[in-house]
Amino acid sequence: MIIFFALLPAYFLSIFYRSFLSVIAGPVMTDLAIGPRELGFLGAAWFIAFASAQFPIGWALDRLGPRRTVTAAMAIGTVGAVLFASASTALSGIVAMALIGIGCSPIFMSALFLFARTAAPARFAFLTSVFIGLGSLGNLVGAAPLAIAAERFGWRPSMFAMACAFGVATLMAGLLIRDPPRAESASGKAEGLLQGLASIGRIGPLWLLAPLTLTGYAILATARGLWIAPYMQAVHGLDTVWAGHAATAMALTMVAGAFIYGGLEKRVGRVKPLVLWGTVATAILFALLGLAGGESWLVAVLVFAAIGAAGFTYAILMAHARVFFPAHLLGRGMTAVNFLFIAGAALVQSGSGWFIGAQRAAGVDAATTFANLHYAFVVLLLGSVAIYAFTPERATG
Numbered sequence: 001m002i003i004f005f006a007l008l009p010a011y012f013l014s015i016f017y018r019s020f021l022s023v024i025a026g027p028v029m030t031d032l033a034i035g036p037r038e039l040g041f042l043g044a045a046w047f048i049a050f051a052s053a054q055f056p057i058g059w060a061l062d063r064l065g066p067r068r069t070v071t072a073a074m075a076i077g078t079v080g081a082v083l084f085a086s087a088s089t090a091l092s093g094i095v096a097m098a099l100i101g102i103g104c105s106p107i108f109m110s111a112l113f114l115f116a117r118t119a120a121p122a123r124f125a126f127l128t129s130v131f132i133g134l135g136s137l138g139n140l141v142g143a144a145p146l147a148i149a150a151e152r153f154g155w156r157p158s159m160f161a162m163a164c165a166f167g168v169a170t171l172m173a174g175l176l177i178r179d180p181p182r183a184e185s186a187s188g189k190a191e192g193l194l195q196g197l198a199s200i201g202r203i204g205p206l207w208l209l210a211p212l213t214l215t216g217y218a219i220l221a222t223a224r225g226l227w228i229a230p231y232m233q234a235v236h237g238l239d240t241v242w243a244g245h246a247a248t249a250m251a252l253t254m255v256a257g258a259f260i261y262g263g264l265e266k267r268v269g270r271v272k273p274l275v276l277w278g279t280v281a282t283a284i285l286f287a288l289l290g291l292a293g294g295e296s297w298l299v300a301v302l303v304f305a306a307i308g309a310a311g312f313t314y315a316i317l318m319a320h321a322r323v324f325f326p327a328h329l330l331g332r333g334m335t336a337v338n339f340l341f342i343a344g345a346a347l348v349q350s351g352s353g354w355f356i357g358a359q360r361a362a363g364v365d366a367a368t369t370f371a372n373l374h375y376a377f378v379v380l381l382l383g384s385v386a387i388y389a390f391t392p393e394r395a396t397g
Contacts (some may be wrong), residue, residue: 003118006176007111008134010074010169014104015138016162017081018046018345019225019251023147023244024155026233031155034090036230036360040353043226045094047346049101051339057106058335062328065179066110074170077103081163085156103166108135109335110177116322116330117180125271125319129262132315136258139224139251147229147244200336203324208391210340211384213317216279218344219286219377220311222352224250227370228304234366236297246301250308257312271320272393275313276385282311283381290374294367314341323394348380 021028021043029039053073060069080099087093108131115127149158200206228250229243238246264274285307293300318337325333352373359369 002176002178003111003114004131004134006173007070007107007114008131009165010070010104010107010173011111011131011135012138012141013162013166013169014107015135016142017100017104017138018050018221019139019247020142020146020162022224022226022229023143023240023247024150024158025226025230026240027150027155028093032087032090032093034093035357037353037357038090040226040350040356042090042093042097043222044346044350044353045097046101046104047221047342047349049098050105051343051346053102053105054109054335054339054342055332057109058332061106061110061113061331061335066106066113067174067177067179069106070110070177071170071174073106074103074166074173077101078163078167078170081166082160085159085163100166103170107173108132109331109338112318112322112334113331114177114180116334124322125265125316126262128319129258129265129315132312133255133258133262136251136255136312139254140248142225143248143251144241144244147241147247151241199329200325200333203333205324205391206321206337208387209317209321209337212275212279212388213321213337213340214344215348215380215384216275216282216311216317216344217314217341218346218348219380220254220282220307220314221345222348223304223307223377224254226349227352227356227373231366231370232297232300235294235370236300238297246297246304249301250304253305253308254312257309258315260309261313261316265316265319270393271316272391275317275320276389278310278313279381279385279388282307283378283385285310286374286377286381290371290378293374294371320391320393 021039025039028042029035032038034042057069057073077100080096080101080103083099084093084096087096111131112128115124115131119127146158224247228247229240232238232243232246233240261274261278265271268274285303289300289303289307293303318334318341321337322334355373355376356369359372364372
């Protein structure tokens with residue numbers, strides 16, 4: 001429970017900051033004088049910085065402990081949150097988002113590190129799913145409530161309030177986190193950052209997990225965090241607040257999905273089939289969105305909501321990866337996998353911004369542009385899950 005009290009507020013904000021841009025995309029683009037390509041990179045900056053920090057964060061968790069790691073990084077993130085609220089150019093907004101990404105980078109990994117070191121292995125997936133489910137409420141704040149606050153007070157005061165909350169969460173983490181005893185390798189010698197990464201690279205099953213970790217969460221984060229509100233506005237003519245409600249519906253089902261997958265894993269005792277068939281279902285739903293989403297705003301919202309529930313396999317896929325790591329590489333191993341999750345999100349967000357910008361430049365209408373984007377998501381998901389199907393369920397030897 002101390003882990004939850006110490007890190008859940010921070011994780012709540014981490015989820016908020018990876019998903020809020022979609023809802024205030026219009027006023028942000030107007031104030032910063034940017035288009036969809038720049039918006040895509042603005043969202044990607046958070047993920048690029050977050051992903052780049054994963055390797056030193058993993059080393060720091062193993063060698064320094066989560067308390068100092070989280071507190072130092074979140075102090076940087078607090079500065080970034082204040083800077084974003086006052087950003088006046090695309091460059092200052094990108095720098096701010098990158099600093100926030102650094103601040104958020106150790107939060108979830110520290111919780112997983114502490115769960116793995118202090119709880120029974122059989123409870124890891126369940127605890128992770130509950131933590132993600134509760135933290136994903138940050139998705140809700142970054143949807144309709146943010147849209148309403150931005151309409152009433154402006155997006156800058158709203159984001160400054162979130163920056164203050166980030167500072168408070170930093171203090172809570174620093175005061176409450178307790179470091180577990182440090183684990184050593186079987187040889188008794190501490191492995192450095194590069195040695196640890198080399199050891200992780202020799203774990204064969206991770207290469208089969210890699211394509212899905214790069215695409216599965218990335219596509220979900222891009223749909224919810226960047227394009228659902230612009231989609232509902234451009235294709236169905238909804239205003240900012242109603243587009244925010246659509247984002248809220250997807251955010252709610254993502255929260256539900258985290259708990260559902262956690263409960264199913266606890267009941268079934270297996271992770272791989274849940275990830276595999278959940279991803280296939282998500283691909284089918286994106287295909288349906290491309291085919292029928294432009295016909296009715298209600299159909300689009302319902303399909304987005306179903307995608308949120310079916311596609312949120314993040315926690316149980318991380319639990320699958322966790323079984324392949326020895327104790328002394330736990331921090332570096334999990335952060336290496338998280339690097340793939342977040343690097344994939346950076347690539348998909350920036351790539352999707354480029355894609356939509358190119359489609360618009362070619363004169364393609366909004367409905368067709370987004371349908372083509374969703375078909376691309378289908379191809380990525382099905383290709384990745386086909387490789388994942390060959391991953392062993394458990395470590396051997």
